[in-house]
Amino acid sequence: MHAVILTNFATPKGGAEKVAIESARGLAERGVAVTLIHGVDGPADPLLDHSGIRRVSLGLTDVWERPAWRGAIEGIWSREAARRLDAALAALPDRPDVLHLHQWTRSLSPAVFSVLARQRAPVAVTLHDYFLACPNGVYYRFDTAEPCSLRPFSPGCLAASCDPQSRAHKAVRLVRGFVQLAAIFRGFGRRPLALVHVSDGSRARLEPMLAGGPFFHHRIDNPVRVERTAPADPAGGDAVAFVGRFTREKGADLVAQAAHRAGLASLFVGDGPLAEDLR
Structure with a gap:
């Protein structure tokens, strides 16, 4: 069996890449x-140093490292990403039995869906976020600091200033979302796209948003690599721990506030834009 896994980076810039590598x-x-x-x-992450793993770089650039106008255009649809992915798949010595996409917004762009749709092998996408349905990707209102309750791409969604960056970024992400769905519906109209949900909560929110699309829904836990040591004693703990990216939509600030009010120490493992505020 030959599995092809696609993602933006060969190092764990975030959870999506970590899961792809694991x-x-x-x-x-x-x-x-x-x-x-x-x-x-x-x-490349050292975990990829294995005789059974072939690594192929498309030599693209992170859209966040390009001039704003160029990043916006290539983030919506990168012809170069599609061309290079098409060539990379054609050059593989063995035909894939399955293609598994983990992330595409930072370099690959929605253009890769058109390439994947032309392959004979089944295609799966793990939904590490909400970008397949939600323009800002996290289904969170940054303007009101609360979870979103709007239907994606509804009139209310189009008017909402919910993006963490600006209204201009929201406009670009709206265009990308429309283009992305069009590519998926056009490319996978005759065969379904397998969507992998990583939690029950995520599936409960996303599945209704994507109703009527060419999708099969699956629920699979993310792989986690841990060392087996002596069991922990949670009752003897003296701190509240947060592990992940330090952002408001992930609740890092709420953890800090709750620990402070409860008179407990808080332990933060990770990094992110709230690092200085947490300190």
Whole structure:
């Protein structure tokens, strides 16, 4: 069996890349031939150093590192990403049995859906966020600091100034969302796209948003690599721990406030824009 895994980076810039890398290593350790295709050049995670893993870089640039106008255009639809992915898949010595997309917004762009739709192998997408349905990707109102309750792409959504950056960024992401859905419905009209949800809560929100589309829905836990040591004693803990990216939509500030009010120490493992505020 040959599995092709696609993501933006070969290092864990975030949870999506970490899961892609962990799944590549896990499959390789079980005898599956794996090709990991990543959009942006750069160092590779040591977990990818395995005889069963082939790594292919498309040599693209992170859209956030380009001039704003160029990043906006290529974030909506990158012809170059589509061309390079098409060439990389054609050059593989063995035909893939499955193609698994983990992230595409930072370098690959929605253009890769048109390439994946032309492949004979089944295609799966793990939904690490809400970008397949929600323009800002997190289904959160940054203007009101609360979870969103609007239907994506509804009149209320179009008018909402909910983006963490600006209204201009929201406009670009709206266009990208419309283009993305059009590419998926056009490319996968005759065969379904498998969507992998990583939690029950995510599936409960996303599945109704995507009703009527060419999708099969699955619920699969993310792989987590841990060291087996002596069991912890939660009752003996003296701190509240937060592990992840320090952002408001992930509740890092709420954890800090709750720990402070309860008179407990708080431990933060990770990084993000709220790092200084938390300190």
